[in-house]
Amino acid sequence: GVLTAEIRDAGADVVGVDSSEDFVTASKARGLDARLMDGEALTFGPDFDAVFSNAALHWMPRADAVVSGIARALKPGGRFVAEFGGHGNVAAIYTAMRAIGLRRGGDLALANPWYFPAPQVYQALLERHGFTVKRIALIPRPVVLKTGIEGWLMLFRKPFFAQFGNEAEAALAETVDLLRPALCGADGNWTADYVRLRVEAVKP
Numbered sequence: 001g002v003l004t005a006e007i008r009d010a011g012a013d014v015v016g017v018d019s020s021e022d023f024v025t026a027s028k029a030r031g032l033d034a035r036l037m038d039g040e041a042l043t044f045g046p047d048f049d050a051v052f053s054n055a056a057l058h059w060m061p062r063a064d065a066v067v068s069g070i071a072r073a074l075k076p077g078g079r080f081v082a083e084f085g086g087h088g089n090v091a092a093i094y095t096a097m098r099a100i101g102l103r104r105g106g107d108l109a110l111a112n113p114w115y116f117p118a119p120q121v122y123q124a125l126l127e128r129h130g131f132t133v134k135r136i137a138l139i140p141r142p143v144v145l146k147t148g149i150e151g152w153l154m155l156f157r158k159p160f161f162a163q164f165g166n167e168a169e170a171a172l173a174e175t176v177d178l179l180r181p182a183l184c185g186a187d188g189n190w191t192a193d194y195v196r197l198r199v200e201a202v203k204p
Helices: 002-009 021-029 063-073 091-104 119-128 148-156 158-162 165-183
Strands: 015-018 033-036 048-054 074-085 132-140 143-145 190-192 195-202
Touching (some): 021 033, 063 074, 063 119, 091 148, 091 165, 119 132, 119 195, 143 148, 148 158, 148 190, 158 165, 165 190
Parallel strands (some): 015 033, 048 074
Antiparallel strands (some): 074 195, 132 195
C-alpha cells in the first residue's frame, strides 16, 4: 500500500484491490480503502476515472479477463495506466531454469508462471476491448539484486526447485552457474534482466 498511499496523498480518492489478504490488511493499516479481490475477476461497474497498476499484471496470465474487468470499471473517458513485466523480462533467468528443467526432467511450466506480452500483442488486446492506446513501450530496467540471484530465485520460483526434492539445492546451484556469465558483474553483484511494459490507454 505504499505507492497507493502516495496516490491518495496526492489528492485522489483511491480504492485498492489485491488477492493477498496480508497485502490488503497492510494497506488498511495505512488507512486505505483496500479490498480483497482477484484482478482476473474484477466486479466493479463504471465507477472510476482511472485504473493504475504497478508490477502486478504479469502475475495474471488471464490477461483478457483482466482487461475486460478494467474496461467495465472505467467511466467513459477513463484512463488505464500500468507498468509490468514485458516481453524479454527475466529472459536469461527463465532460460536457465528451463535448461535445468530439461536436463533434470522437471515440469517446465514451473519455470515460467508469468505473462510478459510484447507491445503489439498487448495493444491489440486493449483495442479489442475498446481502448485507444496513447502510448506503449518496452523499458529495459536492470535491477541490482541485494539478495543475490539465489535469494531472487527462492523468493519467486521456489516451486520450480522444490520439485526436485533432495536435488533442489543442486538444481539451484546449476542454475546459478548458468546465469553467472550473463548476470553477475566483475564486482560480484548480480543484476536481474528486467524489461517493463509501460502503457497508457483511454476508454472512449
